[in-house]
Amino acid sequence: MNVHEVDDRRAMGYLATKPTIVVTTLHASGIVNAGVFGAYTNLSAEHIGIAVHKESHTYANMRRAGEFVVNVPGADLVKAIAVLADDIPPERSELDEAGLTARPGRQVAAPSIAECVAAVEFRFEQEVPVAGHSFMIGRCVGGWIRKDCLDDDGKINIFAARVFKDFKYPKPLYVLPGEVIEG
Numbered sequence: 278m279n280v281h282e283v284d285d286r287r288a289m290g291y292l293a294t295k296p297t298i299v300v301t302t303l304h305a306s307g308i309v310n311a312g313v314f315g316a317y318t319n320l321s322a323e324h325i326g327i328a329v330h331k332e333s334h335t336y337a338n339m340r341r342a343g344e345f346v347v348n349v350p351g352a353d354l355v356k357a358i359a360v361l362a363d364d365i366p367p368e369r370s371e372l373d374e375a376g377l378t379a380r381p382g383r384q385v386a387a388p389s390i391a392e393c394v395a396a397v398e399f400r401f402e403q404e405v406p407v408a409g410h411s412f413m414i415g416r417c418v419g420g421w422i423r424k425d426c427l428d429d430d431g432k433i434n435i436f437a438a439r440v441f442k443d444f445k446y447p448k449p450l451y452v453l454p455g456e457v458i459e460g
């Protein structure tokens with residue numbers, strides 16, 4: 278796949294519209310874990326905050342490994358979302374279960390998902406506990422995007438990427454961007 282790679286916070290532009298994301302982390306064994314997340318936001322030009330359930334593998338791995346990758350799936354991966362959101366034991370790779378391919382990390386050890394349209398790498402910095410979740414804050418260190426999904430302003434082209442949003446979670450219903458209006 279023809280991708281554009283960067284090693285700094287410019288990769289935040291690939292998350293510009295906050296679509297449904299898949300976070301990849303490594304278990305202590307080195308096996309790849311993947312979880313689906315919709316409750317997140319950008320906190321600065323280089324920081325993200327994700328509300329991660331404390332019982333999840335993602336939470337344990339973020340804290341232990343101190344890093345994570347935010348992958349942006351296109352609409353062709355919507356069926357894989359259900360597999361990745363399942364509670365799969367740590368001895369099995371969720372990527373294998375979903376038929377997806379690991380792409381080696383650039384600045385972090387955790388891989389990204391090759392079939393996604395973009396991936397952004399983060400170092401975990403701090404957490405803010407909120408009820409059963411923790412708001413996990415990370416700093417962007419780089420990432421990649423498919424060249425055909427990159428706009429001139431360095432942000433993701435959401436129409437080419439066909440990103441989607443989980444607007445009825447926990448129902449498996451997603452929306453694609455419809456139109457742009459000038460304000």
Ligand SMILES: Cc1cc2nc3c(=O)[nH]c(=O)nc-3n(C[C@H](O)[C@H](O)[C@H](O)COP(=O)(O)O)c2cc1C
Nearest residue numbers: 312313314315316328329330333334335362363443
């Ligand atoms: C569309 C969608 C959005 C989700 N958003 C979140 C979320 O924001 N925070 C969260 O803790 N879990 C969320 N989940 C549930 C996790 O994906 C699920 O608990 C998963 O098992 C976590 O994976 P892990 O245990 O491998 O980390 C979401 C699931 C789906 C399908």
